[in-house]
Structures are given as C-alpha cells and as structure tokens.
Amino acid sequence: MGLDTSYWTFVNAFSIFGSIALYFGIMFDLHSAGIHVLFPAAFQFTGTAPNALRQPYLWLTIILSVALCLLPVVALRFLSMTIWPSESEKVQKNRKKFKAEEEKWKRRQSVFRRGISGRRSAYAFSHQRGYADLIASGRIIRKRRASLTAVLGNNLAEVRQAEEAS
Structure with a gap:
C-alpha cells in the first residue's frame, strides 16, 4: 500500500x-x-x-x-x-527536457536596474510633512557630476599646462 x-x-x-x-x-x-x-x-x-x-x-x-x-x-x-x-510519463519527461532547454536560452534579467536610484524611497517612510514633494519631484537626488571636459570644454588643455607648470 x-x-x-x-x-x-x-x-x-x-x-x-x-x-x-x-x-x-x-x-x-x-x-x-x-x-x-x-x-x-x-x-x-x-x-x-x-x-x-x-x-x-x-x-x-x-x-x-x-x-x-x-x-x-x-x-x-x-x-x-x-x-x-506510459504516455503521461513520456509527456512529463519531454516537458522537463524542453523546460530545461528554454531556461538555458532564456535571457536573465539584470540584478541592477539602470537609471533608477534606490535612494528615492529612503524618505518615503518619514512621518514629517514636506518630503512627499521632494520625492515626487526628484530634487532630493544628487545630480551626477559632469565630466571635466564638459565643464571646461576647450580650456582643458590650458588647465593641464598650468598644473604641470606649477
């Protein structure tokens, strides 16, 4: 039994x-x-x-x-x-085989999400008023620093020459 x-x-x-x-x-x-x-x-x-x-x-x-x-x-x-x-055992065996092949070729999602900051929700649980506007607008998130060439533009070569001279 x-x-x-x-x-x-x-x-x-x-x-x-x-x-x-x-x-x-x-x-x-x-x-x-x-x-x-x-x-x-x-x-x-x-x-x-x-x-x-x-x-x-x-x-x-x-x-x-x-x-x-x-x-x-x-x-x-x-x-x-x-x-x-039996027929059911054949179907079950083929299903497992095809599912394994499908999983092998299936592209996995990246663990890291690009462009979305995890800090945005850090203030969402605050009990004080005023944080909702900051979170929704995105003003609280730090902006990325601009690259040195974007800030100085054509003056980059002059700055480097000045650093070497001193």
Missing part, C-alpha cells in the same frame, strides 16, 4: 502504519498469558511473543522477508518506467 500511495496524508499514514501496529499488537496479545487464562485449550503458547520479539534473528528475518518480497515489485516498476513508459 505504501508503494501505491501517491499523496501521503495523515489518514493514509495513520491507516497504513496503524494496521502494521495493530497486527503486531494482536499477535502479541494472542501469545500472551492473559488470553491463555480465558481460553487455555485454544491458546497454549503463552509467553512466546515476548521471547521471540527479543531475538535479533526474528527482526532480521522480518526485514529480509519484506525486502525480498518487495524487490521484484520495485524492479518491475522501474523497468516498466524505463523501458515501456
């Missing part, structure tokens, strides 16, 4: 693990001394359950039996998915 369960919910887990616990509980009670007192002719093997559950060989046998019984089922399902996939 656990292999066939696609979506594990509380009810599914409770019923599967509860049934396993209930099985061991009933088997333990059937081989205990309490039920022997009620029906001595039917239940003659008192105390065998506690003695058997203390043995590591019993637990090894249980684990190996479950593993050997599940091995063919798991192998058959693996081979059927690999060699003879």
Whole structure:
C-alpha cells in the first residue's frame, strides 16, 4: 500500500502504519498469558511473543522477508518506467527536457536596474510633512557630476599646462 500511495496524508499514514501496529499488537496479545487464562485449550503458547520479539534473528528475518518480497515489485516498476513508459510519463519527461532547454536560452534579467536610484524611497517612510514633494519631484537626488571636459570644454588643455607648470 505504501508503494501505491501517491499523496501521503495523515489518514493514509495513520491507516497504513496503524494496521502494521495493530497486527503486531494482536499477535502479541494472542501469545500472551492473559488470553491463555480465558481460553487455555485454544491458546497454549503463552509467553512466546515476548521471547521471540527479543531475538535479533526474528527482526532480521522480518526485514529480509519484506525486502525480498518487495524487490521484484520495485524492479518491475522501474523497468516498466524505463523501458515501456506510459504516455503521461513520456509527456512529463519531454516537458522537463524542453523546460530545461528554454531556461538555458532564456535571457536573465539584470540584478541592477539602470537609471533608477534606490535612494528615492529612503524618505518615503518619514512621518514629517514636506518630503512627499521632494520625492515626487526628484530634487532630493544628487545630480551626477559632469565630466571635466564638459565643464571646461576647450580650456582643458590650458588647465593641464598650468598644473604641470606649477
């Protein structure tokens, strides 16, 4: 049942693990001394359950039996998915392949946004009046410095000569 369960919910887990616990509980009670007192002719093997559950060989046998019984089922399902996939498995496999190729060629957006200053919203959370006009107008943002050639224009060569002379 656990292999066939696609979506594990509380009810599914409770019923599967509860049934396993209930099985061991009933088997333990059937081989205990309490039920022997009620029906001595039917239940003659008192105390065998506690003695058997203390043995590591019993637990090894249980684990190996479950593993050997599940091995063919798991192998058959693996081979059927690999060699003879169903239509839905083919579609799902192709969707994943095409999505991976699409992601590979898709251009990623730049982390840095150009032309937008992050400082504009710094004053937006102020509780004093008057900052809304500054934020909306953009007057609070520092202007970029103009380059030296834009400020001095043709006089740049004269300024450099004066610096070298001094």
